[in-house]
Amino acid sequence: MSEVMSYAYAVARDADGTLGDALSGLPGVADGPVHLVHGGGDVVVVVSPVPAQDFGEAALRRHLEDLDWLESVARAHHGVIEALAERATVLPLRLATVYLDDDRVRGMIDASHDAFSERLADLAAHVEWGVKIYVEATAAEESPAAPPAEQDAGPGRAYLRQRRAQRSAREDTYREAQRAAERVEAAARGYAVDRVQHRPQQGELARGPGENVTNDAYLVPADRAESFRTEVAGAAEGLAGVRVEVTGPWAPYSFAAPPEEPAERAAP
Secondary structure (H helix, E strand, C coil): CCCCCEEEEEEECCCCCCHHHHHCCCCHHHCEEEEECCCCEECCCCCCCCEHHHHHHHHHHHHHCCCHHHHHHHHHHHHHHHHHHHHCCEEEEEEEECCCCCHHHHHHHHHHHHHHHHHHHHHHEEEEEEEEECCCCCHHHHCCCCCCHHCCCCCCHHHHHHHHHHHHHHHHHHHHHHHHHHHHHHHHHCCCCCEEEEECCHHHHCCCCCCCEEEEHHHHHHHHHHCCCCCCCCCCCCCEEEEEEEEEEEEEECCCCCCCCCCCCCCC
């Protein structure tokens, strides 16, 4: 195996031949210099060299269990894509998409050129917005104190009452979250041309306070992006215990849907 491999970030179109110069000097994963691989026509893949000792199949499997290493790679990966998205429509590739060399990347472009070209046309002048709905933990867990009469009746009755009140409060909050989801969807419908529903984030991925109950991505025309953000962010106004988080605009990560990749890709 060669000492270096080709790390692929995204597919783009280099219509006027200036994209490579615009990305010159941009560092990628493992500080490798970013460059373009051309296939037939103007469709290109943005790549950089990475050390095979870290990105070969066996090494990559080990590294994917290392959250610090993975976070470092993710930051560099998304940094390249965001820089690219400022200059061109992009089809982001998944994290740690690695090929044996640039020739294998070129073969992938040629095999999927028409599909890539069509999707790039569909996504031109569109951006992605992330919309998450959270149930605030305190709203779902707090319950009113038992009145003195029930407190005097003994700890058992007071405990049961508290549990019933907590359950009732939680049910009320989730009903409010459902109302928020309906409002968000109605507001987004006036702007978005596509939607992807991701799994709610849990564990270490759920960094915001409260419980993430919806995690959607919307594809929105770039000239309507701020109107989308404003209207969707206010959709849960007046609903107790519910928070709507809107992030973006991003490159269309959730809508790239690259074609099936050839078997020779050095997949993890």
